Amino acid sequence: QQQVKQSPQSLIVQKGGISIINCAYENTAFDYFPWYQQFPGKGPALLIAIRPDVSEKKEGRFTISFNKSAKQFSLHIMDSQPGDSATYFCAALKGGSQGNLIFGKGTKLSVKP
């Protein structure tokens, strides 16, 4: 049973465009939702995170939109750049779950010049 479903699997965007990656979750006990960026051969790097009491959070070109009733959240990358080409993972964590981040399967983003 996949607790966090991520789409699309891959995404191609032109430089300057908006990249949108979506995630859906099932467990309403999740209360922390981070997004990670991973380059080939590297560990995941935290981009931005949100809690369910907030509907949107913005940090630079990265925005998380959160819809608690639909149990969905998404990452928007504004003004996408070739350097943003990487794999992006959404994740979710239950309060008090001793660090058990549940990851989506990832989205491979390619930003074309």
Add this chain to the structure above:
Amino acid sequence: ETGVTQSPTHLIKTRGQQVTLRCSSQSGHNTVSWYQQALGQGPQFIFQYYREEENGRGNFPPRFSGLQFPNYSSELNVNALELDDSALYLCASSRGGAGQETQYFGPGTRLLVL
């Protein structure tokens, strides 16, 4: 860079052997979590160590074990290696405690089991 370091960077073992992977947590962090990332997949939680004790475990068999030391560094040990154990092993450190969920990942150890 997160300040989380892992060693070695790459490792090749044969089926049935044992392996030990090491992780140094970021300064000020007392909690280490280990994850397994198969090729093309998201990381999967193995277990977490807090104050030198296992503090949560994912769906991994007992041949996956760990340690945490007084300086909060950690080891992951895998016995009786299987071909499916080939993966990137990631450790992540965090401050621990309520409201301190943010986990910072190291670069990983790439393990190949032949």
